[in-house]
Amino acid sequence: MSLFYFVSFLSILFSLLVIFTKNPVYSVLALIATFFTFTIQYILLNAQFLAVVNFIVYMGAIMVLFLFVLMLMNLNKESEPMKSNLIKVVGVIAGGTLLVTLVGATKMLQTSEVSALPNSDIGLVENLGKVLFNEFLLPFELSSILLLTALVGAVLLAKKDKRTQNG
Amino acid sequence: MNLLILLFFPLVGSIAVLLNKNYAKQTALISSIITLGFAVTMLCNFLPEAGKQFVVDLPWIPQLGISFKAGIDGISMLMVLLTTGLVPLIILSGFQRTFKNPSALFALVLFMQSGLLVVFTASDAFLFYVGWEASLIPIYFIAAIWGGADRIKVTMKFFIYTFAGSLFMLLGIIYLHLQTPGNTYDIEAFYALSLDSATQGWLFWCFFIAFAVKMPVFPFHTWQPNTYAESPTIGTMLLAAIMLKMGIYGVIRWLIPVVPIGFLQWKELALILCIIGIVYASIIAFKQKDIKRLIAYSSIAHVGLIAAGVFTWNVQGVQGAMIQMINHGINVLGLFFVADIIIDRLKTREIASMGGIAKIAPKLSIAFLIILLGAVALPLTNGFIGEFLLLLGVYKFNIWAAGIAGLTIIFAAVYLLRLYKDVMQGTLNDLTASFKDIKGSEVVLLSIVCALVIIIGVYPQPVLHISESAVTELIGQVNSKLAF
Amino acid sequence: MNTLIVISILALVVLYLGLFKAKNALLPVSILGLLGALALAVCEWNSGASPIFSGMMHFDNFAVAFSALTIISTILILLLSKTYFEKISENVAEYYTIILFALVGIIVMVSYHNLSMLFIGLEIMSVSLYVLAGIKKRDFASNEAALKYFLMGAFSTGFLLFGIALIYGASHSFDLSEIAKYVTDRPTGIDPIFYVGIILVMVGMCFKIGAAPFHFWVPDVYEGSPTLITTFMATVVKTAGFAAFLRIFSVCFAPLSEFWMPTLLGITILTLFIGNITALFQTNFKRMLTYSSVSHAGYMLFAIVALGASSFNAVFVYAAAYSLASIIAFGVLILVKEQTGSENFESFNGLGKKNPFLAFSVTVAMLSFAGIPLTAGFIGKFFMFSTALQEYHTWLIVLAIINAVISIYYYFKVIVAMYFKDAERKEVPSNAYYKLVLGVSVIATIVLGVYPSLITDFF
Amino acid sequence: MDNITATIQVVPLNHYILLSAIIFTIGVIGVLIRRNAIIIFMSVELMLNAVNLLLTAFSAYSGDASGQVFVFFIMALAAAEVAVGLAIIVMVYRNTNSVDINVLNRLKW
Amino acid sequence: MIDLVWLIPLFPFIGFLICGVGRNVLPKAVLGTIASLAVIASFSFSLGIFFEFNSVEPVIINLFDWIKVGNVNIPFAFQIDQLSILMLLIITGIGSLIHIYSTGYMKTDAGYGKFFSYLNLFVFFMLLLVLGANYIVMFIGWEGVGLCSYLLIGFWFTNGAFADAAKKAFIMNRIGDLGFLIAVFIIIATFGSATFTDVFPKAQGMVSGDTTLTLITILLFVGTTGKSAQLPLFTWLPDAMAGPTPVSALIHAATMVTAGIYMIARSNIMFSLSPITMSIIAVIGLATAIIAAIIAITQTDIKKVLAYSTVSQLGYMFLGLGVGAYTAAFFHVITHAFFKALLFLGAGSVIHAMSNEQDMRNMGGLKKKLPITFITMLLATIAISGLPPFSGFFSKDEILANVFEHNKVLWIIGVLGALLTAFYMFRMMFLTFWGSFRGTTEQKSHLHESPFSMTIPLIILAILSVVGGFINVPEVLGGGHWLASYLAPVFEGSTSRLGELALSHSTEYMLMGISVGGVIIAIGFAYFKYVKNAHVPISDSENRSALAKISYNKFYFDEFYAAIITKPLDALSVFFYKVVDKAGIDGIVNGVAKAPIEASKGFRLLQTGNVGFYIFAMVVGVVVVLAYSFFKF
Secondary structure, three states, X not given: OHHHHHHHHHHHHHHHHHHHOOOHHHHHHHHHHHHHHHHXXXXXXXXXXXXXXXXHHHHHHHHHHHHHHHHHOOOOOOOOOOOXXXXXXXXXXXXXXXXXXXXXXXXXXXXXOOOOOOOOOXXXXXXXXXXXXXXXXXXXXXXXXHHHHHHHHHHHHHXXXXXXXXX | OHXXXXXXXXXXXXXXXXXXXXXXXXXXXXXXXXXXXXXXXXXXXXXXXXXXXXXXXXXXXXXXXXXXXXXXXXXXXXXXXXXXXXXXXXXXXXXXXXXXXXXXXXXXXXXXXXXXXXXXXXXXXXXXXXXXXXXXXXXXXXXXXHOOOOHHHHHHHHHHHHHHHHHHHHHHHHHHHHHOOOOOOEHHHHHHOOOOHHHHHHHHHHHHHHHHHHOOOOOOOOHHHHXXXXXXXXXXXXXXXXXXXXXXXXXXXXXXXXOHHHHHHHHHHHHHHHHHHHHHXXXXXXXXXXHHHHHHHHHHHHHHHHHHHHHHOOHHHHHHHHHHHHHHHHHHHHHHHXXXXXXXXXOOOEHHHXXXXXXXXXXXXXHHHHHHHHHOOOOOOXXXXXXXXXXXXXHHHOHHHHHHXXXXXXXXXXXXXXXXXXXXXXXXXXXXXXXXXXXXXXXXXXXXXHHHHHHHHHOOHHHHHHHHHXXXXXXXXXXXXXXX | OHHHHHXXXXXXXXXXXXXXXXXXXXXXXXXXXXXXXXHHHHHOOOOOOOOEOOOOEOOOHHHHHHHHHHHHHHHHHHHHOOOHHHHHOOOHHHHHHHHHHHHHHHHHHHHEOEHHHHHHHHHHHXXXXXXXXXXXXXXXXXXXXXXXXXXXXXXXXXHHHHHHHHHHHHHOOOEHHHHHHHHHHOOOOXXXXXXXXXXXXXXXXXXXHOOOOOOOHHHHHHHHOOHHHHHHHHHHHHHHHHHHHHHHHHHHHXXXXXXXXXXXXXXXXXXXXXXXXXXXXXXXXXXXXXXXHHHHHHHHHHHHHOOOOOHXXXXXXXXXXXXXXXXXXXXXXXXXXXXXXXXXXXXXXXXXXXXXXXXXXXXXXHHHHHOOOOOHHHHHHXXXXXXXXHOOOHXXXXXXXXXXXXHHHHHHHHHHHHHHOOOOOOOOOOOHHHHHHHHHXXXXXXXXXXXXXXXXXXX | OHHHHHHHHOOOHHHHHHHHHHHHHHHHHHHHHOOEHHHHHHHHHHHHHHHXXXXXXXXXXXXXXXXXXXXXXXXXXXXXXXXXXXXXXXXXXXXHOOOEHHHOOOOOO | OHHHHHHHHHHHHHHHHHHHHOOOOOOHHHHHHHHHHHHHHHHHHXXXXXXXXXXXXXXXXXXXXXXXXXOEXXXXXXXXXXXXXXXXXXXXXXXXXXXXXXXXXXXXXXXXXXXXXXXXXXXXXXHHHHHEOEHHHHHHHHHHHXXXXXXXXXXXXXXXXXHHHHHHHHHHHHHHHHHHHHHHHHHHHHHOOOEHHHHHHHHHOOOOOOHHHHHHHHHHHHHHHHHOOOOOOOOHHHHHHHOOHHHHHHHHHXXXXXXXXXXXXHOHHHHHOOHHXXXXXXXXXXXXXXXXXXXXXXXXXXXXXXXXXXXXXXXXXXXXXXXXXXXXXXXXXXXXXHHHHHHHHHHHHHHHHOOOOOEHHHOOOOOOOOHHHHHHHHHHHHHHHOOOOOHHHHHHHXXXXXXXXXXXXXXXHHHHHHHHHHHHHHHHHHHHHOOOOOOOHHHHHHOOOOOHHHHHHHHHHHHHHHHHHHHHOOHHHOOOOHHHHHHHHHHHHHHHHHOOOOOOHHHHHHHHHHHHHHHHHHHHHHHHHHHHOOOOOOOOOOOOOHHHHHHHOHHHHHHHHHHHHHHHXXXXXXXXXXXXXXXXXXXXXXXXXXXXXXXXXXXXXXXXXXXXXXXXXXXXXXXXXXXXXXXXX
């Protein structure tokens, strides 16, 4: 139990670091740390498959991409012009209000507490695989199209054109 | 099926005009005369006492309860005759003018005629609304493409104003539709409704604003003088001679019988507005410097009286309105045509720069005088019949109202005779000295107009007879609904 | 379902055609493929009684109708693309592929029966559009549009997902039927997180359809994107967004309309006013159209605000009318911009004289936008008003009328420019494809305006 | 592993919701206060992860696997989005030599 | 023959059409002949009917249904009775003479054909007016003659002032006509019909002083004040002298202006039942008579003098009507028609001779040059002055006798007016025909007597002016009161109510004596002033005494009307147009239209182009939406 709160604390701490550090590279590192805490959360929730996927996809692939791009652009310095403090304050207030509203709305009536996990094994690869390839076959197939689109699109946009047009 | 031919033949003509670009005027004229022929044929087979005839009822959008339902009773018959009769004259009025892209102009005129005929014959509210708007588009283009210098702003105002009015009517129509038991747009179902008085009260305004803008009734009139002045005369004629009758027809057919209790609540206010309009517009007309604008204000005054007659809702008032719609159409067409002849020759609308034309254009002066006398309601001209009945109707409502409304017969004489004096009488000046008298198609048109002015004035009974039983029945129906 | 497969395969085929440099075959193949997909979609009329693929997809008549509409719109837009893409770059095949992928997403969006499908469909579409908005790689406006669209789109996806998660948390299912059952089974004991979920899903959907105050991306993205892509966004994408929006709200949340309706009503009114009033002062035709697009979203929201049996019809007819008119307007804009290099109203001056057909097409489109009778746009507005009045939203209609009146002013500005203002200009060149698309659209607009029964008795 | 799960059982679901909401809001704040497009994008990722956590929690607490499947899809999306998003950012960077979103204000009014 | 009564108006109408269409085609002689023959033919028919008609009840000839709406039915019908027959005779008779006269008078005018067509049209409308069997047909004629009056006053329309005079006449008539029209509405509403034979029997049954009847009669009287130039609507008539002189004779002296008297005589039953109206009529009539007479004293334009004299005489007729002396009033209509037509035609002859000079200050000594004109005009002047046994004596005397019986004060004023009449008429004669010629030598060289076509009508009218009075010589002078007995059926209803004149013979003699004596003194005064002292009215530039100034400037009526009606209305027109319409209503309309455009200027600034702001707005939107939803929920 206390583990949950500790990990949660770390999650919040690292995510705050993500948005408040000036150096983008540190931000990325903080984000990796945040994702790591999430992986722990998944394990705590007995979602082993997700924990693994999260570790590989997010911490591995996605974050590397981010870092790669940052390095590519030479943005590893504190080069980013920060917004004025006023905007920061306003942003934080707006976000805080959002949080309050979200939580307040959620809590308006007492949420029923679930005291027992009905089936603790759902997060295992085997169980999840069954659901994924039976019920969710179609979305699974379609996500391939999503990835393909992203693939084609990313290549299309990122590659340098030989011709220069403004047309 | 006969009616469908009447309604859609102008569209055929419109296409023919577009295809036959070199003879646009002629084709348009022939087409409109054929349409008139259809209308006259229908008149020959028409039985005034027999209620709605030549009924067409075709499914259109069945799942919404919309059908293409139209028919002709006495009231519609007169309006159909007005439309089919005046459009050839309006087309004829353009014979000696040159227009850029004439085929488009005349195609639009014919298109509009179709829309107008739909409005005047529709028995389905949706159809009515479609016709109502369909006649608005062509006139907007006519006015805005072929109009005067200030046309763009003016016509935009006109369009937006009238469009706003009609959208409120659409709201009313849909609302009524949803109240009908079978969810239909049939006018009979609308008539059969009995809504509570608060609902009828606001529904009255929905319809009234649409119609009031069209007519136009004070204080919804400010689009009108400018639009009349800036439109090409063909457009002005269409607007003044036929289109504004849509508003009055709407009041007779779609306002009062549909929401009788609402009408009862607001009758006085509507009448007062109409009567204010009469006096107000007349007084403004006194000092107008622009010939077309003067006629425009005179039209507001005349229409105010017609509307007042309708709102009294007695046989004399409504019958007077019916015949006066015809008369006003004829007279205002004639007046605008005379104005157009003068403007075309002198290239100015400024009354002050005219004068003495009667001396060198006697034919024009006679025609002008006859039409003008019709407009000032001299007995034995058409205008008198209408104004007599209208004022009688208003009198039956209230003697003071009649007294104030009656001022129109004095005021009309004041501003129209002043116009005649300033334009036709007095001495010639440099501008007017080379004025040419009317010839050819102008003579034909003005002769027809003058003949109509006098014939209807001398023997109006046939015209009155056409609509009498329909009007009586409608009034009776409303009164029986109000009786309980 | 077959439609989905055909389009997916078609996209791959086109991608391969690009590899083999068969440039001239791209358009015919795409069109033929889409026609085939259209035929297959129509064949499934009345056959989709129940959800398929473990309740993932429900290809009911609603889905068929909207699939057909989006496919037809896409065909028309692709027909306009004949020379357009080639001017941008060589990678024409990829553009077609991505458009077709987007269409796959859209077909999923109109036929989903599970929130995961909604999500995937929406994202396929969105990701494609992020790319498409930016295909003019050297054009700052296009860059800006792509980045703004991407950032805001991703941001709004977060809200949508949060909403979906909360709904899942309450109902323990992503299946629409299950969620509906959850709602109807316990009218009082609904978990409050479910309500938050509804609102957040609503926010997410409102972003996708560009309803105020989540509309800010619309003007900038529409303006910055290549015009043809804007056309696609304004027509197909918007239609799909409404179909998806309507589907979830009508199937799942209808019984709770008392809860979300007032909020959506507020959003609707705000959308109407923001769209219309801001459009008034625009001097750029394209930007005016984008704001008008916002206001049309407001009108289409009527159907959801006054959710009822006639809502499907209303949205369908309105979307069809709006799509046709948009295709005309943007299509002509492309031609005019090619000639004059400007998208301002002035660049339309004198068009009526030199290009009567183009001018007439635009006029019909504007009249349809403005909701003038005898055009499809009027029928659309009429359906919307009827739908709203059925639920006695009289005041909403009054406000809508005020907006419709305001809109006349800016729609007519271009008519005024074309017909009433003279300018020295040459005839705008246009190819046969344009004539075909514009002709078909104009005729369809008028035919639907005169005899809407052709498409109104689907539901 | 079982004992860990048992420990978790004591954590109320509400706390998961709260945690997700906080992370989500932090993501939102990040989007609001930063000008670097990449950081903004990272904040969006933070928001998505908050949702992932929430879904997993719901899934675990209700014993329904579909929530976790959904998370899987979100991850797929995230991958796709990152690819496209970074491509766009690179493209913009090539043209403007900046990833500052405030530079992007040609399209307005 | 009575069945053919529709031919009577038809002849002049055909004449109108022929002259109108052929005005530039046919030779002048033919045009004049056709027009004259048309009226003469009508006159012949009228004579025929006069001799044939012997019914007590009026004869109604229905031509066709004119307006039939609901329960209102207005047929186009003619009514023949004694009153209309006499009017027919006057109109067609005098009309014929004036037509003949005009063939000479207008010989050189370019608008010859037009003139005769208008003149025929006028006769046509006038005949409709008197033949109409209901108020509406009467109204046709009523307005129709107004139209012809307008056309003929503005005959020389290239002169702007003349055109203005025509306009003024029409509009002033119209003001009265509105009263008439509303009266007709009340009649229709009250009696269910506008036909005389329906209305009068019903009216007969009503009580005296009935409010509705009073209202009807007052409004009808308002109608007559316009047409018959009574206070306050008389100012158009002097201006109407802008028309050719025969027109003044026919329309503005003999026929049209007496339409009002005809109408009241026709409706006598309703008037007899409205004592209040009767008093008003009497007072207004007398006031008009006196004011017009006073104005006439100082006028220098020969036609203006005659015009005011006409107004004044019409005032007498109304005075007669006002005291219930319908026969006397109508008698005066007849005699006045004779001598006033003659006076105008004579004046026309003078003007003709003087090359269109109308100012008496430039005349003088014409009796030698224009002997026939002089003699006939002198006879007419004596007749109008009321010296026995000329026609005017009998008619005026009968009116005054009735007034005397009714109210002594009115009588005294009336007699004073008669003296004034004698004075200004002889002043006119003396200034014109006596003394030495004051015009230019060129005018002098042109002086000539008019041709026969002009003098013959003068002679005929002179004879009628002299002997016309004998149709109604009162019993006291040994006459048979033929006119009274002839008209008795028409006025039966009223006489049965109001009673007959019941003065003793000696009183009557005394009244006659007083007025004749006074008239002779007045003439003598005029003689001394204008013949013996050869006084000539001073020119316009010189100062007049205050009273003379008021008189010369027509009591400033025109200026007064301009100040209280015309100018305020014009100002109001400009105000309505510029302030209320343009700035007010249209300003509101434009303002409403501007509001969204102004709002647009502000709204578009929301679209800052800044993603940060957009996202901020989105977040705020989400917060608001969430908060609102739950607050509302």
